[in-house]
Amino acid sequence: MFGTSGIRGRVGEEVTCDLALDVGRALATEGSDRVVVGRDARESGRMLADAAVAGLRECGADAIHLGAVATPTLARSVGWRDADAGLMVTASHNPAPDNGLKLWNPSGQAFDESQREAIARRVREGEFDLAAWDELGAVGEWDGAxxxxxxxxxxxxxxxxxxxxxxxxxxxxxxxxxxxxxxxxxxxxxxxxxxxxxxxxxxxxxxxxxxxxxxxxxxxxxxxxxxxxxxxxxxxxxxxxxxxxxxxxxxxxxxxxxxxxxxxxxxxxxxxxxxxxxxxxxxxxxxxxxxxxxxxxxxxxxxxxxxxxxxxxxxxxxxxxxxxxxxxxxxxxxxxxxxxxxxxxxxxxxxxxxxxxxxxxxxxxxxxxxxxAVETYPLRRGSVETDRKEEVMARVGERVVAEYERVDTLDGVRVEGEDGWFLIRASGTEPLVRVTAEARRDDRADDLFAEASTLVEST
The missing domain is CATH 3.40.120.10 (Alpha-D-Glucose-1,6-Bisphosphate, subunit A, domain 3)
Structure with a gap:
C-alpha cells in the first residue's frame, strides 16, 4: 500500500475516499489522538482530506485542518501544534490525475517502515476502534501554519x-x-x-x-x-x-x-x-x-x-x-x-x-x-515502463547476482566496476524500473547504461 513516499496512485482507482477514511481510522486506532491534516492544490485533495478527517474523528482523534499548505509546512506543524501525527494529502511531483497520503511524526520525519506497516495492516484487515457517539473526535482549523x-x-x-x-x-x-x-x-x-x-x-x-x-x-x-x-x-x-x-x-x-x-x-x-x-x-x-x-x-x-x-x-x-x-x-x-x-x-x-x-x-x-568548481562525471539516467516491475526486478536480480562480482542489493541491484557503476531499481511511486549509470568517460557511461537497460528490457 505504501511506496517510498507514502501512498500514491490514480484518484478513483488506487486512491479513493474509502482509502483515506480507513487511513484516518487506522491512524487514530494506532494511538494518534491529535492529528494535523493538510493538502496540496489538487481538487481531489479536498474530498480526500475530508474523508481522512472523518476517519480520525470516528475513532476518537481530534483533527486540526490546515487547508492547502506545503508538505514541509504540514510536517513542521505536527510539532508546533503538539500533535501526535500529521497526514498530508498529496501526490507531490506526480501528474495531476494522481493523489496520495503521507504520514508524519512530531520530529518532522515521515512514518518509518514499521509505522507504515501497522497502518497498512489495519486497513487491510479493517481493524479499527470506532468511538462511541459521545466520544467522537473534534475538528478545528489553523490558518497560521x-x-x-x-x-x-x-x-x-x-x-x-x-x-x-x-x-x-x-x-x-x-x-x-x-x-x-x-x-x-x-x-x-x-x-x-x-x-x-x-x-x-x-x-x-x-x-x-x-x-x-x-x-x-x-x-x-x-x-x-x-x-x-x-x-x-x-x-x-x-x-x-x-x-x-x-x-x-x-x-x-x-x-x-x-x-x-x-x-x-x-x-x-x-x-x-x-x-x-x-x-x-x-x-x-x-x-x-x-x-x-x-x-x-x-x-x-x-x-x-x-x-x-x-x-x-x-x-x-x-x-x-x-x-x-x-x-x-x-x-x-x-x-x-x-x-x-x-x-x-x-x-x-x-x-x-x-x-x-x-x-x-x-x-x-x-x-x-x-x-x-564541482568535478562531475558522465551520468546517465532513464527508465523502462512496466506494470510488472516486481517480477522484472526479481529476474534481473537473479541474473545480475549470477553474472557480476561486485553487486550491492541495498536497493535494487548496483554493479560496481573499476571505471564506473550501474544501478537497476524499481520506482517506489510509479510503474517504472529506473536505470542509472556513471563512469569516468562518456563512452563507458553509455556502454554501462546500455548494458543495464538491456538487462531490464530483455527480462
Missing part, C-alpha cells in the same frame, strides 16, 4: 546569512548576470509550479532578496508545467532567468518538498551538484552525509578531502531521513531535489533549501561559479 513556516525559515537562515554575506561579499558584489547587488541581496525568480510552495517566495523576500514569481497561482491541474521540477519542465524558468538580471532561479514541485535551481545564465543545475554544494556547507570533518545509492561519485569526491563521508541509503526521502537521525549525519539529500537539514527538520523542505541556496550564493559568489 504557512506564516509560522516562513518565520522558521527566516530564523534559520537570516542571522547566519547576513553575517556570511558581510564576510564574503562586503557592501557590494557583482552577480553572474552582471548586476550589482547591495549587501549581497539577490534577484531571484521562484517558479512555484502552480503548487503550494509560495512560502519560499515570502521567506526570500523577508530575507531581503528581490523576488519575482512564476506560476504562483495554486492549481492542481498544473496548467503551466508538469509538477516535477525537471530540466525539461523548467525551460520557461531557465529562459526567464537568462533573459533578465536575475541572479538565481528556484523551482518547486506541487507540494514544495523538492527544490531545483537555475544559474543566472539559465543553466538548470544537476541535482547531484546541488547535493554536493549543500553537503559541503553543512558537514564538517568526521561527519557524514546521507545520500541514496543512485547519487553521483562527484559528491563523495568533493567531500572526501574535507574528511566527510557519504552514507548511502535506499532511494526515497524517508530512508535518507532515517539515516539523518544518526547524530553524526549533518545533511541528507537526493539528486531528485529533496534536501534535509536534520538540525531544522527531518522533512525535505524545499523552501528551506531555496533560502539556504540564496544565502550560499550571496556569501560565496555566483551559482555558476560554484557549480563549475
Amino acid at each position: 504557512t506564516e509560522r513556516h516562513a518565520d522558521a525559515l527566516v530564523e534559520a537562515v537570516g542571522t547566519v546569512g547576513v553575517a556570511a554575506r558581510g564576510d564574503a561579499a562586503g557592501p557590494d558584489r557583482r552577480t553572474d548576470s552582471g548586476a550589482t547587488t547591495e549587501s549581497g541581496d539577490l534577484s531571484i525568480v521562484v517558479d512555484v509550479g502552480n503548487g503550494v510552495g509560495g512560502v519560499a517566495a515570502d521567506a526570500l523576500h523577508r530575507l531581503g532578496h528581490d523576488v519575482q514569481t512564476l506560476n504562483a497561482q495554486p492549481d492542481g491541474s498544473f496548467p503551466a508545467r508538469p509538477s516535477e521540477p525537471t530540466a525539461e519542465n523548467c525551460r520557461t524558468l531557465c529562459s526567464v532567468v537568462a533573459a533578465t538580471d536575475a541572479d538565481l532561479g528556484i523551482a518547486h514541485d506541487g507540494d514544495a518538498d523538492r527544490m531545483r535551481a537555475v544559474t543566472a545564465d539559465g543553466e538548470f543545475v544537476s541535482g547531484d551538484v546541488l547535493l554536493a554544494l549543500f553537503a559541503r556547507e553543512a558537514a564538517s570533518e568526521g561527519q557524514r552525509v546521507a545520500a541514496p545509492v543512485d547519487t553521483s561519485l562527484a559528491v563523495a569526491d568533493l567531500l572526501e578531502p574535507r574528511g566527510v563521508s557519504v552514507s548511502r541509503t535506499r532511494v526515497g526521502d524517508v530512508y535518507v531521513a532515517e539515516r539523518a537521525t544518526d547524530p553524526d549525519v549533518a545533511f541528507g539529500g537526493e539528486p531528485s531535489g529533496a534536501w534535509i537539514w536534520p538540525d531544522e527538520t527531518l522533512c525535505p523542505d524545499g523552501p528551506l533549501a531555496a533560502c539556504r541556496l540564496a544565502e550560499l550564493v550571496a556569501a560565496r559568489g555566483p551559482l555558476a561559479e560554484l557549480v563549475g
Whole structure:
C-alpha cells in the first residue's frame, strides 16, 4: 500500500475516499489522538482530506485542518501544534490525475517502515476502534501554519546569512548576470509550479532578496508545467532567468518538498551538484552525509578531502531521513531535489533549501561559479515502463547476482566496476524500473547504461 513516499496512485482507482477514511481510522486506532491534516492544490485533495478527517474523528482523534499548505509546512506543524501525527494529502511531483497520503511524526520525519506497516495492516484487515457517539473526535482549523513556516525559515537562515554575506561579499558584489547587488541581496525568480510552495517566495523576500514569481497561482491541474521540477519542465524558468538580471532561479514541485535551481545564465543545475554544494556547507570533518545509492561519485569526491563521508541509503526521502537521525549525519539529500537539514527538520523542505541556496550564493559568489568548481562525471539516467516491475526486478536480480562480482542489493541491484557503476531499481511511486549509470568517460557511461537497460528490457 505504501511506496517510498507514502501512498500514491490514480484518484478513483488506487486512491479513493474509502482509502483515506480507513487511513484516518487506522491512524487514530494506532494511538494518534491529535492529528494535523493538510493538502496540496489538487481538487481531489479536498474530498480526500475530508474523508481522512472523518476517519480520525470516528475513532476518537481530534483533527486540526490546515487547508492547502506545503508538505514541509504540514510536517513542521505536527510539532508546533503538539500533535501526535500529521497526514498530508498529496501526490507531490506526480501528474495531476494522481493523489496520495503521507504520514508524519512530531520530529518532522515521515512514518518509518514499521509505522507504515501497522497502518497498512489495519486497513487491510479493517481493524479499527470506532468511538462511541459521545466520544467522537473534534475538528478545528489553523490558518497560521504557512506564516509560522516562513518565520522558521527566516530564523534559520537570516542571522547566519547576513553575517556570511558581510564576510564574503562586503557592501557590494557583482552577480553572474552582471548586476550589482547591495549587501549581497539577490534577484531571484521562484517558479512555484502552480503548487503550494509560495512560502519560499515570502521567506526570500523577508530575507531581503528581490523576488519575482512564476506560476504562483495554486492549481492542481498544473496548467503551466508538469509538477516535477525537471530540466525539461523548467525551460520557461531557465529562459526567464537568462533573459533578465536575475541572479538565481528556484523551482518547486506541487507540494514544495523538492527544490531545483537555475544559474543566472539559465543553466538548470544537476541535482547531484546541488547535493554536493549543500553537503559541503553543512558537514564538517568526521561527519557524514546521507545520500541514496543512485547519487553521483562527484559528491563523495568533493567531500572526501574535507574528511566527510557519504552514507548511502535506499532511494526515497524517508530512508535518507532515517539515516539523518544518526547524530553524526549533518545533511541528507537526493539528486531528485529533496534536501534535509536534520538540525531544522527531518522533512525535505524545499523552501528551506531555496533560502539556504540564496544565502550560499550571496556569501560565496555566483551559482555558476560554484557549480563549475564541482568535478562531475558522465551520468546517465532513464527508465523502462512496466506494470510488472516486481517480477522484472526479481529476474534481473537473479541474473545480475549470477553474472557480476561486485553487486550491492541495498536497493535494487548496483554493479560496481573499476571505471564506473550501474544501478537497476524499481520506482517506489510509479510503474517504472529506473536505470542509472556513471563512469569516468562518456563512452563507458553509455556502454554501462546500455548494458543495464538491456538487462531490464530483455527480462
